[in-house]
Amino acid sequence: MAALSVHGLSKHFGRVTAVDDLSFEVEAGTITGFLGPNGSGKTTTLRMLLGLVHPSAGVALVNGAPYPELRRPAFTVGAALEATGFHPGRTARNHLRILAHPSGIPTSRVDEVLAEVELADAARRRVGGFSLGMRQRLMLAGALLGDPAILVLDEPTNGLDPAGVHWLRQLLRRRVEQGGTVLVSSHLIAELALSADSVVIVKNGRLKMQGSVRELTGDTGNTVRVKTPQAQKLHQMLISRGITAELAPPDGVIARGVTTQQVGEAVAATGLVVYEMQAERHNLEDAFLELTGTGPSAS
Template identity: 65%
Template sequence: MTEVQIRGLSKRYGRRTVVDGLTFDVPAGAVTGFLGPNGAGKTTTLRMLVGLVRPSAGEALIDGQKYQQLAHPRRTVGALLEASGFHPGRSGRDHLRILADAANLPAQRVDAVLDEVGLVEAAGSRVRTYSLGMRQRLGLAGALLGDPGLLVLDEPANGLDPAGMAWLRALLRRRAAENRTVLISSHVLAEIAQTADRIIIVHNGQLNHIGPVEPDLERTFLKVTGAGHAG
């Protein structure tokens, strides 16, 4: 069981504040949707959580520890923040083998995650031939390699067709049912409404709303962010 604790988290770039004093928890056994307009600070928050960006203030903790302090990061956290960073000349299977070897993970996990994300038939093909949706699935396979207790995903449905989105929804719900933790940032409110148990909405880098998913998520989002008054 892995939980996330965000405490007074801030990030400034010069005079610009991107994340401003965020404090919230992400519990195990649930899918938590992390929402906000473009530029709200969502991706920066997730990048601080997984140690890619240094906070200006506050802490992003995973079971009370910073990502850099985790004894086995890939066994604890699986992250997909962008479906890129693939060598176009490598096969999907070789890409995952390299990740598994670097993290000291069992080689058999490669075939297991290829099967889980539906890429067995394409595993021997070079990544340059993959569609955007296939690259997204390969990124998810990388996140799942360590069979982690926490998944941190930024726009994971990007490039997926309706069948792929239904598959992703089932995957995330299954992880939550296993008492794991899922934190997912997305602009697709209809998908979050079907997938998430609870939502966190940020706007201008600040926490604006936290609670269970409500029947009319779009209305809640527009009301909280003030977007419904635009135009």
């Protein structure tokens, strides 16, 4: 059974459709990146998963049940949606104590999660003096209070410096290695490529693609660009070897799904002259821009 799943999920705000017949699943024991352009319905989807917004249609399930039906939700799923809602005059420790009490979480857990997010030294400081990055860590501490197996995080890297982003990546990977599951939305696509096992991409509230990062980037070989005064001959030779290739006038050939070694061996076998050879690997950001039509060439 999937840890998180949505089936036919839709949400309308008047005439505006924020989420439109969306379906996907998040497998247990994985980090899943949730990607989409601004206004694509990511936050609304997460809020429906957590019972904060009622769907217009469809269902959103946590461990096979709607969030409101979970017996002890804080011990099942932890969420960090936005680094707001803090009382500026309250200390970090007291903020977490107030969150812990209604769920029956022992006070001792507060200091444990403060240490886990590296805010132990700021436990007695008032939240009003916290930076955005510190507030993000405090939000994450709140999500961790019940030591839930599932985490749902919305843009958790906002306000974090590079060291903080690296720290968060390690923390999430550690949670998954211990059997946890993470669904995380982020605008740092390159970072998700390093940390996520799979991705869900949405646009205009609809699913564009779900799969592993490897599947999305077509990570079975490089695109190899070759410059040669014998472009026609090289193109024909590559095609004869079953390699996908195309001409790039005036003097270029583009081969796909191969390595420079494979192209180099083919060139050497036929004695062609080559001026330049360059490998380009399709990355997650490229794939995202293609799928969502948000690249520089998009209209």
